[in-house]
Amino acid sequence: MSSAFHIHIGGAGVMIGDMLWQLYEKEYNETNQKNYIYNEVDGNHYPLALFVDTDDRMIHEVQRNKSVKFKKHSFLHGKEDALTYARGCYDGGRLIQDEALECIRKQIETMDRLDEFVITSSISGGTGSGFCTRLVAELNWQGGYREVRKNGFIIFPSSEMSNNIIDTYNAVLSINIMREYLTSITIFDNQSMYNVIDHQLGLDFVDYQHLNNLVAQIISSYTGLRRFNSEDNSEFFSNMCPYPHLQFIIPSYGKLTLMNDYNRKELESKQFIQYLTTKDQKLYQCPSNPNHILTTLLLRQQYLNPFFGKLDIIHKNLDYFFGYRSDIFQCKSSNYQVLPELAEMKQTGTFFSNDASIVSRLQALLDKFYKFKKRQAYTDTYLKEGMENREFSEAEERLSSLIIDYDEFRNFEQYINRDLKQDEL
Ligand SMILES: Nc1nc2c(ncn2[C@@H]2O[C@H](COP(=O)(O)OP(=O)(O)OP(=O)(O)O)[C@@H](O)[C@H]2O)c(=O)[nH]1
Ligand SMILES: [Mg+2]
Numbered sequence: 014m015s016s017a018f019h020i021h022i023g024g025a026g027v028m029i030g031d032m033l034w035q036l037y038e039k040e041y042n043e044t045n046q047k048n049y050i051y052n053e054v055d056g057n058h059y060p061l062a063l064f065v066d067t068d069d070r071m072i073h074e075v076q077r078n079k080s081v082k083f084k085k086h087s088f089l090h091g092k093e094d095a096l097t098y099a100r101g102c103y104d105g106g107r108l109i110q111d112e113a114l115e116c117i118r119k120q121i122e123t124m125d126r127l128d129e130f131v132i133t134s135s136i137s138g139g140t141g142s143g144f145c146t147r148l149v150a151e152l153n154w155q156g157g158y159r160e161v162r163k164n165g166f167i168i169f170p171s172s173e174m175s176n177n178i179i180d181t182y183n184a185v186l187s188i189n190i191m192r193e194y195l196t197s198i199t200i201f202d203n204q205s206m207y208n209v210i211d212h213q214l215g216l217d218f219v220d221y222q223h224l225n226n227l228v229a230q231i232i233s234s235y236t237g238l239r240r241f242n243s244e245d246n247s248e249f250f251s252n253m254c255p256y257p258h259l260q261f262i263i264p265s266y267g268k269l270t271l272m273n274d275y276n277r278k279e280l281e282s283k284q285f286i287q288y289l290t291t292k293d294q295k296l297y298q299c300p301s302n303p304n305h306i307l308t309t310l311l312l313r314q315q316y317l318n319p320f321f322g323k324l325d326i327i328h329k330n331l332d333y334f335f336g337y338r339s340d341i342f343q344c345k346s347s348n349y350q351v352l353p354e355l356a357e358m359k360q361t362g363t364f365f366s367n368d369a370s371i372v373s374r375l376q377a378l379l380d381k382f383y384k385f386k387k388r389q390a391y392t393d394t395y396l397k398e399g400m401e402n403r404e405f406s407e408a409e410e411r412l413s414s415l416i417i418d419y420d421e422f423r424n425f426e427q428y429i430n431r432d433l434k435q436d437e438l
Contacts, residue, residue, distance in 0.1 A: 016049050016124045017236060018117065019062040019131045022148065023101075023141030024094075025168055026134035027064045027071040028221060032351055033133070033229040034060055034081045039349040040233065044240045052084070052123050059084045061120055065113050065148075067091040067105045067140045086116045094139060098183040099398035101143020110147055114156050127161050128247065131232060132195070135168035137180040142187035149194040164250055165195045166232055169297065171204035172377045178385045182395065185382045186404065189411040192258065197250030199262045199365070201228055205298040212293060213269040216354075226352050227296060231264045234313050234344055234363045241346040252340060253307040253367045259418060261371055265294040265364040270356045286310065289364040297374070304369040306422050308339040314360040315347050369422040379412045 021030025037050060037060070044050075051058035060083055066072050069090040076088060091109050095101035121127055130152065134141035149165075152158045169188075170180045192198060206224045210216065216223070238244040254260045267289050288294065289310070292303055348361045386392065386405050396402065 016061060016127055017129045017131050017239075018121060018124075018127060019050070019060070020117070020133075020148070021062065021064045022132065022134040022145045023066055023138050024068075024071045024135070025138065025221075025225075026132075026141050026145070027066055027075060029133040029166070029168075029225045029228045030062065030064055031071075031075045031078060032222070032225040033232055034062065034083075035078070035351045036229045036233050036349060038081050039351065040237075040240070040346065043346050046240050046243055049239050050236065052120060057082065060087060061124065062087050063089065063113065063116050063120070065089045065109065065116075065144070067095045067101065067109065067144060068093050084120070086119045089113055089116050095143055096139040097179060097395055097398060098139060098143040098146070098186045099395040099400040101139040101141075101145075102147045102187075103143070103399035105139070106144040106147040109144075110151055111155075113148055114151060117152075117156065127158070129162040129164055129196075130158070131236065132163060132165045133167075133228070133232070134165070136184045136187045136191075137168070137170045137177070139179075139183060141168070142183035146187045146190045149191055153194055162196045162247070162250075163194060164235075165191065165198045166228060167191075167198055167200055168228075169200050169202045169374075170378070171202040172374055172381070176381070178390050181378065181381045181385060182391070185378060185412055186395075186400075186408050189408045189415075192260065192415075195260065196257075197254065197260045197262055199231065199250075199264055201264070201296045202298075206296050208298065209266070209294055209296060210269065213267065214271055214355075216271075222352060226350065226355070227266055227269075229351065230266055230361070231296070231363055234311050234361070237313065237344040237346055238311070238342055241344060244342065249309065249342075250365075253309055253365060255306055255367070255422065256418070258415070259306075259367065259422070261367065262365050263295050263297045263299075263368050263371065265289050265291075265296060265366070267294055267362055268358060270358060271354055272356045274356065285360070285362060289362045290366075294364070295366075295368075297371075299368065299370040299372075299374050301370045301373055303366065304423050306367045306369055308364065308366045310339065310341045311344060311363045311365070312341070312360065313344040313346060313348055313362065315345065369419050372416055372419045372423065375412065375416050375419065379409065379416065382409060382412070 021027045047058050052061050064072055064075055072088050072090045095105040134145040136142040170184050206227050210219050210223050238246045348358045
């Protein structure tokens with residue numbers, strides 16, 4: 014029996030994990046393959062998960078929530094926030110790294126086979142960037158889990174808004190190393206999620222719980238393929254990556270509806286799919302129009318979709334939205350919600366896209382990084398924690414080459430022709 018192990022890192026990663034396990038708990042009775050995410054002991058099921066943070070505040074918050082029964086090795090914390098990538102990765106992180114690997118090892122021991130790690134964090138913070146980087150690297154080296162897929166669900170800084178020097182450094186320094194170790198990186202940002210919630214729900218007040226609810230829905234739909242349908246999801250993300258290092262996936266989710274709006278907002282299937290694939294529904298929004306390379310649509314409903322046989326036709330008519338190749342999956346389950354004000358819709362959808370329009374967001378991040386680094390703004394803070402100057406330059410170079418690679422996909426035909434011509438030479 015193969016399984017997934019969840020790792021929730023830093024304040025945001027831990028709170029997303031909290032929301033996700035509350036959702037899994039609601040889905041528990043429908044979950045056919047419980048051993049995929051739980052460890053069974055004497056008929057009880059305990060989450061296969063680690064919540065880890067350099068400080069204790071958020072961890073205690075999860076422990077206060079009694080609706081999910083965790084085992085003691087599921088929690089680990091230090092004494093204070095890391096704040097910077099450098100402290101999370103070096104001094105602060107070093108203190109808890111071995112313990113974290115031990116907590117994982119102890120839980121994994123009981124599993125027949127480990128297929129994947131599902132990892133949540135926000136890379137603006139010191140722990141979510143630095144410690145997460147350190148841990149994903151050590152999973153390969155010290156942990157020996159090189160062959161195990163590692164799928165990250167990562168909150169990026171909201172770049173148009175944030176001019177925060179520390180956020181920018183943390184994000185750029187971490188993502189360039191993390192992507193060496195992560196099979197896929199599904200990306201979100203808080204501003205885009207806020208926009209989507211505002212557009213779909215029009216609430217007076219939106220807080221982190223609403224945003225975390227969205228991230229939890231995306232992860233739950235993905236693992237749901239295994240938990241409910243026993244469907245092989247081993248290539249779910251790799252099928253969306255034209256090359257292993259172009260592994261950034263942008264999700265969209267719909268529809269979210271308030272309890273008392275339930276009936277009014279049902280959409281006809283084609284409208285629904287079209288709606289999901291638009292720029293405004295993305296949970297990481299780029300200024301230019303989508304430029305889809307590879308995509309996957311995941312529809313989730315309790316009964317077989319009435320449009321099942323017709324999905325192909327719908328799909329053909331919507332080629333424009335889908336990029337060069339796409340898959341469609343159906344996850345047969347209810348759509349529970351953790352937040353009481355949200356309705357459990359009959360059908361929801363998640364649209365995953367590897368989208369070359371990400372270039373402008375990455376470029377904006379790189380420009381900011383370059384500007385701050387050139388003036389040596391706060392670089393001392395990082396160097397004092399054990400980082401070297403060359404790590405700044407390497408991060409910059411790697412991000413530029415990622416941008417060049419994605420940029421070439423903005424004109425796919427040209428890209429293919431260039432490769433063909435090179436082959437002819
Ligand atoms: N979506 C979401 N974002 C959050 C949440 N909490 C914080 N954030 C965002 O994530 C960024 C990083 O915050 P944390 O995750 O708390 O930071 P950390 O990883 O614990 O790192 P340090 O506290 O610096 O050691 C913040 O700037 C917030 O924008 C949350 O619950 N959900
Ligand atoms: Mg923190």
